[in-house]
Amino acid sequence: MTSRYEEIAGNLARVQEEIHVATKSCNRTVDEVTLIAVTKTFPASDVHILASLDVHHYGENRDGDAAPKAAAVPGTWHFQGQIQSNKLKSIASWAHVIHSLDEQRHIIALDKVAPHRIGVFLQVSLDGAQGRGGALPSDLSALADSVLQSTNLDLMGLMAVAPLDQSSDEAFEKLATIHSIFKVSYPTAKYLSAGMSNDFSQAITHGATHIRVGSSILGSRPAPQ
Helix, strand or coil: CCCHHHHHHHHHHHHHHHHHHHHHHCCCCHHHCEEEEECCCCCHHHHHHHHHCCCCEEEECCHHHHHHHHHHCCCEEEECCCCCHHHHHHHHHHCCEEEEECCHHHHHHHHHHCCCCEEEEEEECCCCCCCCCCECHHHHHHHHHHHHCCCCEEEEEEECCCCCCCCHHHHHHHHHHHHHHHHHHCCCCCEEECCCCCCHHHHHHCCCCEEEECHHHHCCCCCCC
């Protein structure tokens, strides 16, 4: 029977090879891509295995699940879920990077409660739909200005999730265009968070610097208790 370590190590090796192929296909290097292992719903023991395999960026969607794991395993912890105002103080206590800011009130509130510097991505909606979060491209400048005026937040770049009714290539090509325009006014916001287990190769070919990969590394998610 395959051990959990062997399962994760094998999956990770396949993902890393896919990253290598994707970066090579667009004349990039693997050093340009940060792999965030999405550990939501998985136990801290899996995070320890990832750490032993030299993966030190971990992504979480729920504050309650993430806080104890972040306390147990050192690393760079990323929050990528939809933000609730009443959770911001707790999220700020353990998260080093937040990928899903799309409202000015959350930027202001986060800056007030952050106990350390936090890198932030502004989430942009690629189709204008409300369900998956994200600001309209026309609202990004106002949000970016709020981050730049803050005391404890660093503007890293943009994040998006491909809409369900668009091809990944179409969505990430659109995101790359939005990011290119955005960087003219905000040149330090050079990072792009895009791509998950089913589409990270396409995201890489369109310039993603941070990919958020869960099930391809850790397997099917445990059933909710």
